[in-house]
Amino acid sequence: MPIFAIAGRLSIVIDDFGYRPQNENQVLTMPTAISIAVLPNAPYAAEMARKAHAQGREVLIHLPMAPLSKQPLERGTLRPDMSRDEIARIVRDAVSKVPYAVGVNNHMGSAMTSNLNGMQNVMQVLSHYPFYFLDSMTIGNSQSRQAAAGTGVKVIKRNVFLDDTANEDDIRGQFNRAIALARRNGFAIAIGHPHPNTVKVLQQMLPALPSDIVLVAPSSLLNDALSPVPAPSPAPVRPRRPFRGIPQCIVKQAPPPVYADVMFQVIYSSLDQTPWVIQIKHWFSSAPDGY
Numbered sequence: 587m588p589i590f591a592i593a594g595r596l597s598i599v600i601d602d603f604g605y606r607p608q609n610e611n612q613v614l615t616m617p618t619a620i621s622i623a624v625l626p627n628a629p630y631a632a633e634m635a636r637k638a639h640a641q642g643r644e645v646l647i648h649l650p651m652a653p654l655s656k657q658p659l660e661r662g663t664l665r666p667d668m669s670r671d672e673i674a675r676i677v678r679d680a681v682s683k684v685p686y687a688v689g690v691n692n693h694m695g696s697a698m699t700s701n702l703n704g705m706q707n708v709m710q711v712l713s714h715y716p717f718y719f720l721d722s723m724t725i726g727n728s729q730s731r732q733a734a735a736g737t738g739v740k741v742i743k744r745n746v747f748l749d750d751t752a753n754e755d756d757i758r759g760q761f762n763r764a765i766a767l768a769r770r771n772g773f774a775i776a777i778g779h780p781h782p783n784t785v786k787v788l789q790q791m792l793p794a795l796p797s798d799i800v801l802v803a804p805s806s807l808l809n810d811a812l813s814p815v816p817a818p819s820p821a822p823v824r825p826r827r828p829f830r831g832i833p834q835c836i837v838k839q840a841p842p843p844v845y846a847d848v849m850f851q852v853i854y855s856s857l858d859q860t861p862w863v864i865q866i867k868h869w870f871s872s873a874p875d876g877y
Contacts, residue, residue: 600620604625
């Protein structure tokens with residue numbers, strides 16, 4: 587009987603599209619299951635979104651959000667102290683600049699995504715669009731999933747950053763880590779950037795992708811990523827001294843029948859030797875004649 591292996595699904599999203607067409611066009615020569623996230627205020631945002639969509643790729647809005655660190659910010663960066671109306675205006679502007687988007691993920695955002703009130707405002711705004719939210723997980727205590735509760739916005743989370751460093755060996759190691767996670771959990775989401783070394787590693791490794799790994803768009807993982815992984819059933823504990831029942835004596839031959847006269851004889855013999863019978867017999871033997 588043939589054995590069918592279940593493929594691990596790997597989703598790769600390349601962020602920061604819209605600034606470097608030369609590098610980004612190399613990404614667009616890769617398998618169409620690789621998705622792109624476009625910065626809304628980048629000079630080539632609309633152009634790259636249209637190209638990707640024409641190929642059948644999934645397009646996300648790479649929405650800038652405030653980080654905890656001090657660094658230059660994109661125009662239209664969401665901050666925790668913004669009102670819902672202000673957030674709605676920025677999201678509306680981003681939607682107009684990134685055509686064909688089906689999802690949103692955060693650019694930076696450690697300060698914003700860790701703020702429950704701020705993210706609740708974001709999710710309330712996103713609930714008016716047919717978008718899912720891919721949390722880039724730039725901070726461990728992100729509040730995105732809690733904030734989305736009751737809004738209808740589905741949240742999925744990044745598992746691996748491909749290019750925390752620009753070193754090719756490191757990028758290759760992260761790519762292999764994403765494959766291992768996809769095998770173990772059934773799926774994994776990796777995020778990278780259109781850096782020269784990232785593009786080079788992907789060009790080398792994607793053609794040699796293992797046969798048990800399939801590339802998919804992030805939206806195909808929505809239901810799987812939201813479902814809890816069932817815990818394995820604990821192995822049964824074998825008792826140290828298991829009860830094996832009461833030993834049974836197996837009679838190989840039927841016993842002979844016992845008749846009534848024999849039974850009474852046995853009973854009489856038993857009673858005849860009891861102390862009180864002996865005492866009575868002694869009393870009768872020593873009593874005077876005629877008593």
